Amino acid sequence: MxxxxxxxxxxxxxxxxxxxxxxxxxxxxxxxxxxxxxxMALNEKxxxxxxxxxxxxxxxxxxxxxEPTRGDDESSSEExxxxxxxxxxxxxxxxxxxxxxxxxxxxxxxFTPRVEDTAPDTLLLDLTGLDRLYGTPGKMAGDxxxxxxxxxxxxxxxxxxxxxxxxxxxRGFNGTTIIPAGQEQKRLGVLPIQALLDTFEIAAQKKAAGxxxxxxxxxxxxxxxxxxxxxxxxxxxxxxxxxxxxxxSRLGEAGVQLRxxxxxxxxxxxxxxxxxxxxxxxxELECAVETIESLSFMLNRLLEQxxxxxxxxxxxxxxxxxRLQLEPRVADEETATEQQLVRSSVPSLNTTVQKVExxxxxxAEAQAFRPAKHVTINGDSCPGREIKPIFERALCLxxxxxxxxxxxxxxxxxxxxxxxxxxxxKIWITAEPAPPRSAQRGLFLPITPEAERLEITLxxxxxxxxxxxxxxxxxxxSHQQERFRMDRFAPAxxxxxxxxxxxxxxxxxxxxxxxxxxxxxxxxxxxxSDGQPNAVLLETRQPEQxxxxxxxxxxxxxxxxxxxxxxxxxxQNGDRTATEQSGPWDREEWDIAxxxxxxxxxRGECSNVALYRIYRDxxxxxxxxxxxxx
Amino acid sequence: MSSVAITPSTVSLxxxxxxxxxxxxxxxxxxxxxxxxxxxxxxPTTVPTGIAAIDxxxxxxxxxxxxxxxxxxxxxxxxxxxxxxxxxTRRQEVCALVDASDSFDxxxxxxxxxxxxxxxxxxxxxxACATKRTRAKYQNSAFAFAGVLxxxxxxTDLLLQSGGFGMxxxxxxxxxxxxxxxxPLTSWYRFRRAVEPxxxxxxxxxxxxxxxxxxxxxxxxxxxxxxxxxxxxERPFSTQQELQFSSPATKSAPALGSKNRLxxxxxxxxxxxxxxxxxxxxxxxxxxxxxxxxxxxxxxxNRKPPQSAGANFxxxxxx
Numbered sequence: 001m002x003x004x005x006x007x008x009x010x011x012x013x014x015x016x017x018x019x020x021x022x023x024x025x026x027x028x029x030x031x032x033x034x035x036x037x038x039x040m041a042l043n044e045k046x047x048x049x050x051x052x053x054x055x056x057x058x059x060x061x062x063x064x065x066x067e068p069t070r071g072d073d074e075s076s077s078e079e080x081x082x083x084x085x086x087x088x089x090x091x092x093x094x095x096x097x098x099x100x101x102x103x104x105x106x107x108x109x110x111f112t113p114r115v116e117d118t119a120p121d122t123l124l125l126d127l128t129g130l131d132r133l134y135g136t137p138g139k140m141a142g143d144x145x146x147x148x149x150x151x152x153x154x155x156x157x158x159x160x161x162x163x164x165x166x167x168x169x170x171r172g173f174n175g176t177t178i179i180p181a182g183q184e185q186k187r188l189g190v191l192p193i194q195a196l197l198d199t200f201e202i203a204a205q206k207k208a209a210g211x212x213x214x215x216x217x218x219x220x221x222x223x224x225x226x227x228x229x230x231x232x233x234x235x236x237x238x239x240x241x242x243x244x245x246x247x248x249s250r251l252g253e254a255g256v257q258l259r260x261x262x263x264x265x266x267x268x269x270x271x272x273x274x275x276x277x278x279x280x281x282x283x284e285l286e287c288a289v290e291t292i293e294s295l296s297f298m299l300n301r302l303l304e305q306x307x308x309x310x311x312x313x314x315x316x317x318x319x320x321x322x323r324l325q326l327e328p329r330v331a332d333e334e335t336a337t338e339q340q341l342v343r344s345s346v347p348s349l350n351t352t353v354q355k356v357e358x359x360x361x362x363x364a365e366a367q368a369f370r371p372a373k374h375v376t377i378n379g380d381s382c383p384g385r386e387i388k389p390i391f392e393r394a395l396c397l398x399x400x401x402x403x404x405x406x407x408x409x410x411x412x413x414x415x416x417x418x419x420x421x422x423x424x425x426k427i428w429i430t431a432e433p434a435p436p437r438s439a440q441r442g443l444f445l446p447i448t449p450e451a452e453r454l455e456i457t458l459x460x461x462x463x464x465x466x467x468x469x470x471x472x473x474x475x476x477x478s479h480q481q482e483r484f485r486m487d488r489f490a491p492a493x494x495x496x497x498x499x500x501x502x503x504x505x506x507x508x509x510x511x512x513x514x515x516x517x518x519x520x521x522x523x524x525x526x527x528x529s530d531g532q533p534n535a536v537l538l539e540t541r542q543p544e545q546x547x548x549x550x551x552x553x554x555x556x557x558x559x560x561x562x563x564x565x566x567x568x569x570x571x572q573n574g575d576r577t578a579t580e581q582s583g584p585w586d587r588e589e590w591d592i593a594x595x596x597x598x599x600x601x602x603r604g605e606c607s608n609v610a611l612y613r614i615y616r617d618x619x620x621x622x623x624x625x626x627x628x629x630x
Numbered sequence: 631m632s633s634v635a636i637t638p639s640t641v642s643l644x645x646x647x648x649x650x651x652x653x654x655x656x657x658x659x660x661x662x663x664x665x666x667x668x669x670x671x672x673x674p675t676t677v678p679t680g681i682a683a684i685d686x687x688x689x690x691x692x693x694x695x696x697x698x699x700x701x702x703x704x705x706x707x708x709x710x711x712x713x714x715x716x717x718x719t720r721r722q723e724v725c726a727l728v729d730a731s732d733s734f735d736x737x738x739x740x741x742x743x744x745x746x747x748x749x750x751x752x753x754x755x756x757x758a759c760a761t762k763r764t765r766a767k768y769q770n771s772a773f774a775f776a777g778v779l780x781x782x783x784x785x786t787d788l789l790l791q792s793g794g795f796g797m798x799x800x801x802x803x804x805x806x807x808x809x810x811x812x813x814p815l816t817s818w819y820r821f822r823r824a825v826e827p828x829x830x831x832x833x834x835x836x837x838x839x840x841x842x843x844x845x846x847x848x849x850x851x852x853x854x855x856x857x858x859x860x861x862x863x864e865r866p867f868s869t870q871q872e873l874q875f876s877s878p879a880t881k882s883a884p885a886l887g888s889k890n891r892l893x894x895x896x897x898x899x900x901x902x903x904x905x906x907x908x909x910x911x912x913x914x915x916x917x918x919x920x921x922x923x924x925x926x927x928x929x930x931x932n933r934k935p936p937q938s939a940g941a942n943f944x945x946x947x948x949x
Contacts, residue, residue, distance in 0.1 A: 449794030473736035630708035
């Protein structure tokens with residue numbers, strides 16, 4: 001048993017897949033460079049209006065609605081109905097066709113691994129032996145149809161005993177058609193001969209590589225059609241009735257093969273295709289979008305399509321890449337560098353672009369936390385040429401997910417934190433596929449934050465406190481103070497073997513005295529007596545506000561430490577890793593107990609005794625306080 | 631007009647009133663069943679802080695409730711906080727620390743036994759929360775920390791809404807008490823309501839208690855003594871020197887430990903150390919630890935304690 005999935009008016013379906021409201025309108029797709037732009041595809045409603053394939057743009061414009069069309073049209077009802085009767089003209093989008101074809105392949109490969117990628121709009125599936133899994137052909141057809149509808153397309157599905165008969169049936173009959181074995185000739189007989197020649201041409205084009213061979217097969221197709229029309233052969237039944245030998249003597253081997261196909265007897269082996277490994281959805285916008293709210297609608301559509309494709313293949317995504325093509329600008333002679341070009345194209349938001357570029361330059365740190373945004377320029381920066389800046393963001397997810405709403409929220413927060421800086425004309429979203437998360441929680445394990453909600457929460461927290469200020473502190477192997485790195489927070493799954501009950505916690509173990517770090521360290525005035533600190537004074541810029549002042553009741557020290565002295569030479573030699581580290585340090589540390597004068601204590605009496613860690617920078621001789629014991 | 635509080639379980643109602651109540655309950659059925667019954671709040675489950683003295687005093691930190699730990703600088707607040715976080719991460723719970731003044735020390739946390747992989751550290755950023763003009767305007771007023779506190783409240787809201795955290799700590803230990811007092815009580819009430827249906831311990835570290843009745847447990851900490859070691863003795867902890875701090879809470883407390891090298895003199899309220907002739911050099915007397923006193927100000931177990939309940943505990947350095 002073989003099945004064929006055929007998408008009628010594929011270029012129209014590819015466009016309507018992302019814009020569902022177009023299904024209720026007459027749509028014509030234009031292709032070609034002006035002034036040779038012509039209608040290359042149209043749907044049934046456009047045909048009813050009187051539109052035809054090959055019309056010029058001017059001819060098609062007579063039937064068309066010239067106003068920009070949106071799904072959320074707020075025009076009056078009369079105006080709306082008047083516009084509803086007109087056709088919508090759209091430029092052909094190869095990206096959308098590629099995405100639609102990939103989605104179709106995903107659906108087919110989720111059903112069976114034996115799939116032939118016959119044409120962008122046609123797939124052949126070998127369903128031999130799958131009746132145990134899916135049931136009767138009728139049930140399989142319903143299942144296939146619902147999966148195709150889920151990816152946003154309308155298809156013709158046909159089941160037949162051989163692949164060619166299934167393909168002719170899908171191309172000739174609307175909806176779902178199941179032809180029982182042995183009835184192929186009877187059911188296919190009513191189909192026009194044009195349908196047979198179309199599939200014959202597809203097969204010839206697949207065999208012949210190159211444009212010259214393609215042209216030759218087209219010529220052959222036209223000659224054969226002329227010949228058959230002269231003979232009065234207009235459908236499959238008439239061709240099937242012709243004698244075999246007479247047909248072979250006049251049309252050669254091709255004639256015999258055509259007759260066999262018309263009788264529904266053709267049988268061949270499918271050329272199997274690999275499932276698509278790239279999950280990308282793209283959308284070209286008619287009008288440039290300036291606000292994130294408007295962009296969110298487009299992102300939502302693309303993400304839903306992407307998640308449907310991933311779900312169809314039982315996959316999830318662990319990384320999302322967003323690429324936005326910004327509004328093109330004409331390059332000036334003066335703008336030589338990329339940064340200057342971008343800045344000139346987005347004068348109001350150039351600070352954002354500069355900032356992000358600067359962030360991208362510190363690649364090591366940015367990569368450790370989250371890949372940075374890149375602003376790249378397509379094409380050379382020659383004068384007068386259109387420059388198309390590309391804005392890129394990447395979302396690295398801690399666990400694989402497949403929830404379009406979570407993805408949308410994360411992208412919204414990402415774009416709010418890093419706006420593109422210019423109106424958007426084209427969107428690409430690519431997902432890196434990964435096996436879905438499978439976690440078996442234990443009944444007696446403590447609860448942990450849900451990964452999807454946690455990711456959104458972290459993005460929101462980052463929006464509040466700033467980037468790289470929320471995460472895990474990872475200690476670095478260094479004796480220097482403050483040697484840690486902030487990593488993204490992704491809590492490990494609880495291990496039932498490691499789980500300690502509260503009773504097993506050793507309460508008698510040593511309890512450490514903690515430090516509270518002052519970031520940054522504050523400059524301190526210290527009076528010395530016999531080489532030891534005697535009193536301290538720390539005030540802010542305003543002399544009347546004193547943060548720390550008092551006599552030192554107890555002190556211990558000094559303890560001298562130094563390090564990273566080798567980075568000084570490395571910096572001079574231009575070592576990049578050395579420049580990313582902090583500079584050398586050389587200091588004497590003291591622990592002191594200070595009787596602080598409380599702010600409310602006007603007599604200056606001691607209201608509290610506190611312990612601090614102070615140090616003297618031996619390079620400058622200045623005193624600093626950098627921590628308190630608590 | 632006087633109002634009389636009637637507790638159905640304790641007061642014997644007249645027969646007709648009981649009949650009336652039964653009639654109302656049966657007629658309203660399941661819709662208002664919850665409002666017609668007295669619901670007693672169950673005692674919260676508690677988790678240990680990891681400090682035996684405090685656990686014995688407070689019965690642990692209550693889950694699904696707000697706990698305040700208040701005290702001045704060097705009163706052991708951070709030590710208690712790290713100990714509680716270490717205990718939580720040992721139970722494999724995921725914890726969050728909202729650090730208002732960006733003063734968390736990861737090294738201290740690692741020494742305390744915190745699994746840093748399970749701790750979300752949110753470093754509030756004063757520089758990002760206000761414009762230069764606003765900062766200059768409010769630099770020396772109680773509003774100077776308004777931006778940071780706003781961040782703290784927003785982040786806490788997000789964390790509590792997200793759910794799944796075993797412990798959420800708001801560290802406002804370096805924020806002046808007058809600024810923290812400006813946080814409206816409704817915020818604390820909202821937080822309490824947010825954690826009530828969860829198993830989260832919401833811990834607040836500050837200088838003075840500010841959440842008032844929203845807190846189920848309020849612990850006041852004070853420093854009591856400083857311990858420095860003597861390197862000439864093999865067992866330093868047994869013969870450590872102590873410098874007692876003078877504070878209203880500890881003024882009448884008995885002397886603790888031996889003071890063979892440092893002499894504590896009472897001069898007004900200021901403690902001063904006088905060194906003897908054979909005193910070792912200061913670098914040979916590193917800090918060994920501190921002794922603190924914890925007092926329960928308010929507890930879910932005993933709302934109005936008849937007398938002050940307190941306990942002493944000691945935190946030691948990693949030496």
